Amino acid sequence: MFKKILIANRGEIAVRVMKACRELGIKSVAVYSTIDRTALHVQSADEAVCIGEAPPSESYLNIDSIIETAKKTGADAIHPGYGFLAENHLFAERCEKEGIVFIGPTSRSMKLVGDKVASRAVTENVGIPLIPGMKHKSTDPDECLTAAKKIGYPVLLKASAGGGGKGMHVARNKEELKEAIESGMREAKSAFGDPSVYLEKYIEKPRHVEFQVLADNHGDAVHLFERECSIQRRHQKIVEESPSVALDDDLRRRMGETALKVVEVSGYTNAGTVEFLLDENKKFYFLEVNARLQVEHPVTELVVGIDLVHAQIRIAAGEKLWLKQEQLSQRGHAIECRIYAEDPENNFLPSAGKILYMKEPTGPGIRHDCGVYSGSEVSVYYDPILSKLIAYAPTREICCQRMAAALANFPILGIKTDIEFLKDTVNHPEFIAGNTFTNFIEKNMSDWPPETKIDHLNRALTSAALFSSLPKTRISSSDGKSSIPSPWESLGAWEIAGG
Amino acid sequence: MFKKILIANRGEIAVRVMKACRELGIKSVAVYSTIDRTALHVQSADEAVCIGEAPPSESYLNIDSIIETAKKTGADAIHPGYGFLAENHLFAERCEKEGIVFIGPTSRSMKLVGDKVASRAVTENVGIPLIPGMKHKSTDPDECLTAAKKIGYPVLLKASAGGGGKGMHVARNKEELKEAIESGMREAKSAFGDPSVYLEKYIEKPRHVEFQVLADNHGDAVHLFERECSIQRRHQKIVEESPSVALDDDLRRRMGETALKVVEVSGYTNAGTVEFLLDENKKFYFLEVNARLQVEHPVTELVVGIDLVHAQIRIAAGEKLWLKQEQLSQRGHAIECRIYAEDPENNFLPSAGKILYMKEPTGPGIRHDCGVYSGSEVSVYYDPILSKLIAYAPTREICCQRMAAALANFPILGIKTDIEFLKDTVNHPEFIAGNTFTNFIEKNMSDWPPETKIDHLNRALTSAALFSSLPKTRISSSDGKSSIPSPWESLGAWEIAGG
């Protein structure tokens, strides 16, 4: 087993991986950018090394600096988390070259599944159902327009290298497509350094259903059943659950087998996710493989009763798979809500700033994977995810109520978050009824937020007056940290961590 | 289903029950004593009513005041939690008379199982294995001494009405027994109002294994497998786990069947626990039925995947049991550590005072059922339990590591707690090896605490100096609440709650 793992990430996922390392008796190394010096992931590690300035390209995407740090600290493996370098096959390849274990798939299979067009080809050959679309990626608008005509509107434009909805656009006619191509290519370039895009048929009112898989380095693989992630804004998931209300045992079995076939033909190893679209007639289409640990992995952990990060590490260390498909089963229901620093009243625009006060939900069936704390600064430089709230219960009905209750008592003050929006989502009759389609938010939440009731406003005003009536000393410390900078904020010294 | 439930308890269990009420769409009413006005359970309820002064006899044991409050607030059911009135059959009977549903067994079956001597008689008839002991309770020292001679030393003396180890003493000879009888009867009198005690054979090096049962009001019952609770100090559990390493499938099945037989012959309903001693030769003896929700119920919830408080409420509301024995199974491993305000270095003497700072553990597989917060006062009047930390993992090994890691990062400052002691317990090779017998602590922890390492002391001193070097403003607020009393602490007004 590894002695020391470097976590090439930040926020809640870095903290979560470090906890797993501790549980496995492995030392952890945090890397951080200059503005993340007091970030939670830095506090959670056994060692912490500053690897560059705030812009991701200079720190969390800085391959040389990260590899050098791994060597300097004697880390024998690197966990990439999600985002940043997690699906960068050049980084995986570099690790392989440097003799550092990359906790994830091989660079070869990552490269294959990372290229949507190439992976379509491979999977199509073995008869895996696909959405009609372009045969190859393109940077030529006219080519796209011609293809769109053949496929038929509406069409979905995606960044070829993309993920997480970045660079994704729906176009219902030629004009919309022209605009979409232009900004889609721009976004693709800035997010992934590759402007190529491609087009496919846009499926109306689908569900997003994905299967978690685990494959060892010895040819053995299992799937851990599905997650439904249909609740999305800006093409990005914000609520995920398992099981999906849309699957019966037979469909579940067939999709699971398909997922394992995808793993097989792409020679995929370690933890991965096979994404499908499920249409209204229960017909499913393979979308892509996410060659990483998913943000929403906890719902699978709770329903199937395993630890996916432990599994990633053990598989990367060469262990043979200890799970047998027939021993695996789903029990109960889990829902995850992603807590983002963003403003649902303003097109989910990211919100940065200082968290003046936060109180984490706790109690039966509640799990909170958190990357921030009262007093931490949310920067504009990184993805605005703050934490993930996960609820588990014997039934979906209770799980919805448990989640709603936890969200209702989860104050984060000082920045905008989607907490209230999420609460009203899981409380929505259509959500409770399981009518979860990818258009859920347009369809059901467009009139959000509800108007503020006068009683509620009056109580808020009363509370504000009460708060203001208190001695100033107390208010001055209502902000987690005093304004007086500590004489002991000694910065450069952190770098001795690596030494 | 009930509209409103009064929770006749305080601390973590009251909070936990209130959360369950919210999840089931039921309003909750907190009752509190004058010194508990700012206690967490008061904040967690929809309504809160002060029912008397700090001494339990005037508040949490004050049946008239509680019944009156239930009527005043329109509560149609009462949940007693554990301790206080939970196993007082007169209270259950009073509820029945007043037409308020008592969430627990009927007063009749509670009275039966609550009287150890009577319950021995009933169970013995149907061939349930018992520990040799006195045939009836007694208040006559000489009678006890004669009985002890017949049973043979060592003997265990218990309060007949007792529970939770109060009034329990081991005597290895006549002299020890004399002393034990005297103080045992005193403790029994003050704790339960009944000085009667009784004697039984003391089994050396046993394991404490108990089975959780659920029985509806229609004659159907299931068991939810075992909890092992062998780690005890002062005859009180501090670490509990499920499954028990000592049980194999056959023994588990036989003990489960025995537990259900006990439930049947005593006409027991709702949630209960059947306690056994398991000796070194895997022979088990029935001890008693705990006619309440157990402190350690969460380990069962995590391993079996159900919610016991929801189950209690639904059963009390008259629902037929929705679980079938053959559908129930154990998955993974769960450990609970009880966080007490006490001093393990000083014979676990309770510690009262203000919690200056507390940070709750969170993250994968961690559940914290908590009754306090940074700034709350721990009073000398009540049981010193602060919270319960529960860890769940796929295997016992990982579960131990997860629990140890969580305990290591769980600061409670200002009062003594058993957190460090618990951490060293679950880290102990003998615990990890599963050698958990009721004498575990005498045998393995007598040399606790380990000596403070000089490095550790130096770092603590450095930290203290650093802290002291900071501007006083900050230190003054290191204590959760300012010393200046709020001009708005308006006390009497709380009573309008009931109106």
Added chain:
Amino acid sequence: MEYEFLLNGTAYSIKLEKAKSGHKAVLGKIEIPFASSQISDNEYSIMFDGESKSVYIAETNGALFVHINGRVIRLDKAGLENNNFAAGGDVFGAKDEVSTLMPGKIVKILVGEGDKVTLNQTLVIVESMKMENKIVSPTDGEIKSIHFSDGDLVEPGQPIIILIPAD
């Protein structure tokens, strides 16, 4: 004690007074009796006619964030200018200005000086946190002046475009 707060520009004045049992807040004709206990610097347990509520409050630069019943209401202390965007403020530019709420990079300005524009027409695309955000016209009108070019970095509140509203 009397206090004044702004909610989206509207001012509310509120008095706290002793009541026969506990205290009351007076808002114009409305009276709200309450009783309270402070739990910590940022947490209060407040009793509003028979219901006990946990209320969480924090303040920065005259902006109060009040969490009650699972909703956060931002109230600004009257008489204080507050443009603290970093603290999550949602102050919108005046009707004749186009600015952004987040620091970012101007990807493309879609209009020229003198152009006629209509309400909600996309004028500028700004990228923040890897997301493109369209900034739309707050009004029908005409472009008076443009103060940035494609590729420029822009700070919250800086006017990117000045408009002449049509009336």
Added chain:
Amino acid sequence: MEYEFLLNGTAYSIKLEKAKSGHKAVLGKIEIPFASSQISDNEYSIMFDGESKSVYIAETNGALFVHINGRVIRLDKAGLENNNFAAGGDVFGAKDEVSTLMPGKIVKILVGEGDKVTLNQTLVIVESMKMENKIVSPTDGEIKSIHFSDGDLVEPGQPIIILIPAD
């Protein structure tokens, strides 16, 4: 800056100084280099030769509670008398006094004035939080005086019995 703390009666003196990289603490001959960031009033992230540690600290009446590596160490500021039992202090009575650490009720006093007693002999039984606690003799010696009777309530630190230690 120099500070002095007491741990179980032993005094430790410590200086904080600038070091070439970050800072250092000086305890007699020992030098401990460190770098730190404050996370909140009670939480610090401190780097001790390459290891980053979360340290939690709170103070009350001159008693500092320091949580590091999963252990709490209580340090008392030198020069301050601290008998704050309510804050969990563990101050033991002098050798010639018998007192309790917790408020409670005296259940039974087992000795009389003039009795000879031996180290760890049970002298008094006090009930606190429903538990009986035996209070034992801190020394061999003789009972000089008894200041309470069965059933009395007793506060922490109040001498229940005065002893004449044997020597």
